[in-house]
Amino acid sequence: MTTRVVVLGAGYAGCAAVTELEDEASDDLEIVWISEDDYHLLLHEVHRTIRDPAVESSVAIPVAEIKDETTEFREGRVVGVDTDARAVELEDGERVDYDYLIVAIGSATADFGIEGVDEHAHYVKSLEATRRIHEEIRAAADGASWEEPARVVVGGGGMSGVQVAGEVAELRDRLEEPIDVTVVEGLDDVLPKGDPSARESVRRHLTDRGVTIRTGSFVTRVDDDHVYVDEGATELAYDVLIWTGGIAGHEEAANVGVAREGRSGRIHAGTDLRTDDDRVFAVGDAALVEQGEDRYAPPTSQAAWGAAEVAARNVLHDLRDEPLESYHHVDKGTAISVGDDTVVYDVIGLPFETIEGVAGRTLKRAIAARWIVSVSSLRTAVRAWGDM
Numbered sequence: 001m002t003t004r005v006v007v008l009g010a011g012y013a014g015c016a017a018v019t020e021l022e023d024e025a026s027d028d029l030e031i032v033w034i035s036e037d038d039y040h041l042l043l044h045e046v047h048r049t050i051r052d053p054a055v056e057s058s059v060a061i062p063v064a065e066i067k068d069e070t071t072e073f074r075e076g077r078v079v080g081v082d083t084d085a086r087a088v089e090l091e092d093g094e095r096v097d098y099d100y101l102i103v104a105i106g107s108a109t110a111d112f113g114i115e116g117v118d119e120h121a122h123y124v125k126s127l128e129a130t131r132r133i134h135e136e137i138r139a140a141a142d143g144a145s146w147e148e149p150a151r152v153v154v155g156g157g158g159m160s161g162v163q164v165a166g167e168v169a170e171l172r173d174r175l176e177e178p179i180d181v182t183v184v185e186g187l188d189d190v191l192p193k194g195d196p197s198a199r200e201s202v203r204r205h206l207t208d209r210g211v212t213i214r215t216g217s218f219v220t221r222v223d224d225d226h227v228y229v230d231e232g233a234t235e236l237a238y239d240v241l242i243w244t245g246g247i248a249g250h251e252e253a254a255n256v257g258v259a260r261e262g263r264s265g266r267i268h269a270g271t272d273l274r275t276d277d278d279r280v281f282a283v284g285d286a287a288l289v290e291q292g293e294d295r296y297a298p299p300t301s302q303a304a305w306g307a308a309e310v311a312a313r314n315v316l317h318d319l320r321d322e323p324l325e326s327y328h329h330v331d332k333g334t335a336i337s338v339g340d341d342t343v344v345y346d347v348i349g350l351p352f353e354t355i356e357g358v359a360g361r362t363l364k365r366a367i368a369a370r371w372i373v374s375v376s377s378l379r380t381a382v383r384a385w386g387d388m
């Protein structure tokens with residue numbers, strides 16, 4: 001009898017789950033892969049396309065290059081899961097039955113309920129979004145002067161926010177147009193969760209590029225041309241607002257029919273990546289993966305990759321009545337770009353806290369290349385090398 005495993009999402013977690021299933025499975029396993037686009041977007045490099053939309057071909061890998069011929073891919077938006085009937089519901093009304101399900105649909109950007117953010121800001125989650133950001137910045141710069149520059153405000157100074165700000169500054173330098181870039185972060189420094197020496201380096205690279213950094217400034221409201229910070233005491237005018245905030249579960253995660261964490265709306269998964277439904281596993285940003293009491297795996301591509309491989313193997317273990325594996329996240333290090341500069345920190349096995357310059361850039365490219373080779377091919381990785 002054939003067992004059907006359905007994987008939802010073509011991000012790091014979805015790709016890793018599918019390739020691991022393909023590597024480990026036998027003939028009696030049918031793999032169905034569903035995602036809203038027929039390509040894998042390297043989300044952790046998507047900010048590169050703000051500077052130059054031509055980079056899109058390096059950050060989007062067709063699923064056909066990733067999956068085996070025997071894996072069936074269906075392009076479609078998932079709107080819910082009927083866990084009683086074990087069926088995935090798609091936007092076009094189609095239902096896809098499963099025996100096991102791996103949910104890897106990523107996350108939405110959290111607006112923390114701040115009035116006006118959802119209505120006026122761009123999120124950096126798709127190529128459509130970065131294309132619009134690129135075009136709007138160019139349009140704003142067209143009507144600007146050195147006395148009255150175009151104003152781009154980036155909300156959030158975490159990993160996404162600082163990389164986005166670096167790319168906007170790079171675009172400004174390429175266009176040689178008057179564009180002011182400001183990062184607004186509510187906590188006391190950029191990269192609030194990062195290593196202190198990396199924080200200092202990122203801050204220096206941003207300020208060297210003329211990016212204004214406002215920390216300790218919580219955004220309380222946004223309207224169509226201002227961001228209000230410090231309880232409304234300060235108004236920042238903007239032409240383009242990019243919101244990186246934090247992450248939250250997608251609306252669709254509420255319709256998956258498994259337990260979620262109340263505040264973030266992300267699906268709750270144990271260390272074995274199982275949800276409260278034995279046949280449903282959840283991985284990547286979509287899931288809050290337990291790592292001990294009140295500790296969870298971070299929302300990073302690295303964690304998505306590692307957890308998804310374990311989830312895929314656990315589906316097979318369950319099928320074979322074997323004990324399930326646990327996923328224990330070990331941070332292998334972080335690589336952050338600020339335009340053409342790179343800050344790499346906490347890399348396991350290296351005696352330096354922070355690596356920058358050519359060594360940092362090469363290391364960051366190597367990390368991206370390793371991922372691309374693992375899901376696609378060396379040729380694709382070589383082609384993308386210069387854009388990472």
Ligand SMILES: Cc1cc2nc3c(=O)[nH]c(=O)nc-3n(C[C@H](O)[C@H](O)[C@H](O)COP(=O)(O)OP(=O)(O)OC[C@H]3O[C@@H](n4cnc5c(N)ncnc54)[C@H](O)[C@@H]3O)c2cc1C
Nearest residue numbers: 009010011012013036043044078105106284285299300301
């Ligand atoms: C600008 C930016 C910079 C970042 N930089 C870094 C970094 O330097 N290092 C790092 O480790 N992490 C970084 N991250 C975070 C990292 O990208 C995420 O942690 C990672 O993408 C999570 O992988 P995932 O597979 O869970 O989700 P995703 O990569 O978001 O993939 C989700 C997939 O599900 C699909 N999908 C979503 N909803 C549906 C639906 N309803 N129906 C069907 N398909 C759906 C999507 O199209 C996508 O294919 C960055 C993120 C951003 C936005």
